[in-house]
Amino acid sequence: MRAFGTEFACPPGYLNTASVGIPPAPVAAAVAESVERWRTGASRPGDFDAYVARSRAGFARLLGVDPGRVAIGASVSQLVANVAAALPAGTRVLAAEGDFTSVTFPFAANGATVTEAPLEALPARVEGHDVVAVSVVQSADGRIVDLPALRAAAEAAGAAVLLDASQAAGWLPLEVAWADWVVAAGYKWLLSPRGSAWLVVRPDAGERTRAVAANWYAGEDPWSTVYGLPLRLAGDARAFDLSPVWLAQVGAAAALEYLGGLDLAAVAAHDVGLADSLRTELGLPPGGTAIVSLDGDPERAAAAGIVSSVRGGRVRVGFHLYNTADDVERVLHAFG
Known part of the structure; x- marks a missing residue:
């Protein structure tokens, strides 16, 4: 059709x-062509850098941010872990009742005190918490968090905000550049292969984010950070990059460029x-x-x-x- x-x-x-x-x-064709190149020994590792750059830029365009604020990864929980691991033990996190566990488990596993509240009551419960972590659109039933009310409440309380846009990005126009962190998986409404995900880090939130899986691809110039110390990570959100899932990034590059034109x-x-x-x-x-x-x-x-x-x-x-x-x-x- x-x-x-x-x-x-x-x-x-x-x-x-x-x-x-x-x-x-066209997205499926791009992945199939890349599989054929892999099958016939025509692929080279450096070939995939352009696809990563395109997917990063495509996701940045959808969310209205600079590409330098976007880290690439493979799953939501991987990327949320960069936030959760940087928080002091006992940090008070507010979450929505019944939210997807890739949003809440990383905080619970890293020593935060996570309190759940009804989605509709979330803005009213922000006071007394350090971080709010919530899906923009609830996976189970599609309810949408009141983003303007949440933003106002978080700013009044001095609380940081992490948003999971996995069930929103791709169909719902979003104005979320104000959030400290925004994460999304690609294989749902973004029409990309599984193994593609992104994390937007507000510039002033970078120091409150930890590269828990620091790796060669998170360097300023990845091909110069494949061997040896010292630690030398990129100076922007690319410091939180995960080594890319190549075929997933090929599909994501095409899918996000298509969606960005709609x-x-x-x-x-x-x-x-x-x-x-x-x-x-x-x-x-x-x-x-x-x-x-x-x-x-x-x-x-x-x-x-x-x-x-x-x-x-x-x-x-x-x-x-x-x-x-x-x-x-x-x-x-x-x-x-």
Whole structure:
């Protein structure tokens, strides 16, 4: 099918982008070409530097920051660990109840005192905490944190903020450059291969971030830091780079450049429009999010040709670029 200016091989009823996004044809082709070069011995390590630079710049463009503020990695938890490991033991971290554990586990494992609060009450609970760590869009049900209220509360309380944009970046226009740290995985709404992730570090937050997996690629010039001491890391957020997953970065470079050329307001209108039309037909209030959480039998959904996930005992569906009103009708047939 063709959608938003490109081709997708997305089957009808695929509503599982919140787990795994479907790449546009050019993204899949770029990865396939790189696999072929690898298979035939044509690849050289230095060839992949350009893809890393492109993916870094693409993610920076989506979030409205300078590429020098962006570190690359393979997963959210890896990158959050750079933040959690730098905090003194006993640091008071506020998190949302039931948030994805890649956001909360690194803090709990590194000695922080983590307190959970209902998502809607998070801004009101910031006082008395040192850090707030929360997903912009909740993985389980698509609820969106009140970012303006959270920003105001954090600034008033002097608390730092880490945002996980994994379920938001790619469909929701974001203005989050104010946050101390923003992290996201690429394999969901960003339509990139698994093994690509990014961490945005606000300049003044760099000294409160630790390169827990310092490596050759985190050097100012990676090819001059492959051997020997002393420690010599880059002077910007690249100091927190993880050694890149090459094929994932090839796909991410193409995917982020494609997404960067779209009007994200139009993408959000499409995604949320489909999600809210489903909610309306089911007698539910609009949610304003691309993710819908439903009571129902997962086996019945599968029998109707719906690819979805089960989160919190409920069927989770998500609508992205390649979904249509036919997908809404398929869900209504199964649940209506």
